[in-house]
Amino acid sequence: MALNFDICIRGCGIAGRTLALLLANQRLRVALVQTAPLGPEAHSDVRAYALNSASRQVLQSLRCWPEGLAMTPVLQMQVLGDHGGELHFRASEQGVEALNWMVDVPALEERLASAVHFQPLIETFGHDAIDKVKAPLTVICEGRASRTRAELGVVFDVKAYDQHALATRVRCAVPHQQTARQWFQSGASQAQADILALLPIGGANGQEVAIVWSTAAAQAAALLAMTERDFVQALEEACHHSLGPMHLSGPRAVWPLQWAHALRWAGALPGQPGRSFVLASDAAHTMHPLAGQGMNVGLADVAELAKVLGEREFWRPLNDLKLLRRYERARQADVTTMGWFTDQLQNLFAQPGAPWQPLRNWGLSAFDKLGPLKRWVTDNAMR
Numbered sequence: 001m002a003l004n005f006d007i008c009i010r011g012c013g014i015a016g017r018t019l020a021l022l023l024a025n026q027r028l029r030v031a032l033v034q035t036a037p038l039g040p041e042a043h044s045d046v047r048a049y050a051l052n053s054a055s056r057q058v059l060q061s062l063r064c065w066p067e068g069l070a071m072t073p074v075l076q077m078q079v080l081g082d083h084g085g086e087l088h089f090r091a092s093e094q095g096v097e098a099l100n101w102m103v104d105v106p107a108l109e110e111r112l113a114s115a116v117h118f119q120p121l122i123e124t125f126g127h128d129a130i131d132k133v134k135a136p137l138t139v140i141c142e143g144r145a146s147r148t149r150a151e152l153g154v155v156f157d158v159k160a161y162d163q164h165a166l167a168t169r170v171r172c173a174v175p176h177q178q179t180a181r182q183w184f185q186s187g188a189s190q191a192q193a194d195i196l197a198l199l200p201i202g203g204a205n206g207q208e209v210a211i212v213w214s215t216a217a218a219q220a221a222a223l224l225a226m227t228e229r230d231f232v233q234a235l236e237e238a239c240h241h242s243l244g245p246m247h248l249s250g251p252r253a254v255w256p257l258q259w260a261h262a263l264r265w266a267g268a269l270p271g272q273p274g275r276s277f278v279l280a281s282d283a284a285h286t287m288h289p290l291a292g293q294g295m296n297v298g299l300a301d302v303a304e305l306a307k308v309l310g311e312r313e314f315w316r317p318l319n320d321l322k323l324l325r326r327y328e329r330a331r332q333a334d335v336t337t338m339g340w341f342t343d344q345l346q347n348l349f350a351q352p353g354a355p356w357q358p359l360r361n362w363g364l365s366a367f368d369k370l371g372p373l374k375r376w377v378t379d380n381a382m383r
Contacts, residue, residue, distance in 0.1 A: 004029060005031040006023075006028040006029045006030065006135060006136065006318060007029075007030050007031070007135050007137045007138075008031040008033060008133050008134065008135035008138045009032050009138075010139070010146075010148055011140065011143065011146075011281075011283070012032055012034045013109075013143065014105075014109060014295065014298070014299070015141045015280060015295075015298045015299060015302050016032060016139075016281075016302075017113065017116050018058065018059070018064075018112060018299060019141065019302035020032045020116060020119075020122050021062045021112070021122070022302065022303065022306035024119045024122050026306070027121065028309075028318075030121060030123070031123055031125060031133045032116065032124045033124075033127070033130050033133055034127050035127055035130065046167045046169055046210070046250040046251060046252075048102050048210035049102070049103050049108075049292075049295040050101070050103075050180070051100060051101050051102075051295065052293075055296050056101060058302075059108075062112075062115060063115065064108070064111040064115050066103055066104060066108050066111060068203065069203040070104040071103055071104070071203075072103075072203055072204065073098035073101050073178060074091075074100050074101065074178055075090065075091045075092075075098060075178040076088065076089060076090045076091065076099070077089040078180070078181050078182070079182045081184050081185075099180075104201060130148075135275070136276070136317060136318050136319040137276055137318040138278075139277070139278055140277060141280050143281075143283060144156075144258075144260065144283065146279075148283075149262065149283055152269075152270070152277065154264060154267075154279070155263040156261070156262050156263075157261055159258060160257075161257045163214050163215060163256075163257045163288075164215065164216075164221075164254050164255060165212055165213065165214050165254065166212075166253070167210070167211060167252070168211045168250050168251065169250035170235065170246040170248055170250075171208050171246065172207050172209060172246050173207070173244030173245045174207070176201075176207065176209055178200050178204055180197065180198070180199050181197070182196065182198075183195070183196045183239065183240075194213065194216075194219075196211075196213045196238050197212045197290075197292075198210075198211060198239055198242070199212065208249060209243065212289055213235075214289065224252050228248050231248065231252070232246050232247065232248055258286055259286065259287050259342070260285065261335065266279070266325060266327070266328050275319060276320075276324060278327065278328075281301050282298060287342045287343070288343065293342070297334070300334070301331055304327055304330050308323065308330070
């Protein structure tokens with residue numbers, strides 16, 4: 001097996017393939033090693049990601065940005081509380097073409113896989129080669145259940161939520177009008193609020209939405225076990241029949257939710273002189289999906305890592321730990337801030353009853369009226 005690679009990337013997901021293409025553009029030889037799908041990655045047919053402007057620019061630079069019905073610009077977002085609170089975001093108020101873009105995951109994966117296939121500086125290996133391919137630098141993009149991270153003894157600090165996410169797709173009687181809708185509402189147990197998101201897909205005139213329903217673990221299991229008819233009825237009631245009658249158009253997938261981060265992102269590979277590792281994307285951190293920023297943070301990781309490697313001093317090798325610390329420092333602050341923000345929102349809506357319910361709903365409505373602050377927060381989320 002050829003060992004003349006500059007970098008080995010473990011993980012062939014969106015982040016791993018994007019990084020491989022960015023590095024190949026720097027004339028680096030890249031080994032891309034497939035790892036077995038875990039958790040929600042096994043259900044890619046129902047996922048859709050809300051990608052921001054920075055993620056779009058990265059993918060456009062690689063000519064991998066999906067077009068047509070696989071990409072839906074989001075023009076407005078409605079956030080509704082569980083006691084009358086409301087918050088609205090509009091692209092027109094921000095002076096931008098879209099708040100973000102809902103991207104069909106299978107379509108994006110297909111474009112990235114095709115680009116990797118036609119890039120001669122990238123060689124792809126199967127899962128059986130995971131321990132055989134060698135390079136000065138190994139980038140771990142295996143996802144939150146990364147085997148390599150565990151083998152290296154990197155501590156992954158996990159805060160598990162008493163919630164699971166259920167994802168699926170439904171076709172609606174009423175067009176989505178390029179509007180993302182999100183409800184924070186009392187859950188079945190009344191111990192915390194469910195978070196239900198209806199995300200527009202299928203193009204500007206589409207009538208299909210991607211569902212992400214964060215709810216108590218027992219309720220998620222019950223929703224998964226329901227007949228299609230009962231599930232759709234429960235969904236229609238939860239979203240207050242906002243898009244009319246619905247029909248299930250994809251399978252249902254469920255996975256546990258957590259906020260987690262690795263305590264170190266880079267280091268030397270034990271017993272292997274001259275070789276180092278670095279973590280990226282879900283192998284380095286995960287967060288609650290309520291803000292829809294997980295994939296944006298992951299793509300920002302690989303873009304920053306490619307930038308740091310591309311701008312290194314000519315005499316500094318790829319496995320230099322001082323170099324890798326630059327990447328770690330550049331990303332950890334942003335990742336920690338976003339993780340903390342989503343965790344605090346989740347905690348706020350996990351509090352049952354008075355005084356939390358009226359207070360948080362008042363906060364939603366009050367924030368909606370704070371024009372300059374609202375525009376600043378929205379602008380930072382879109383970058």
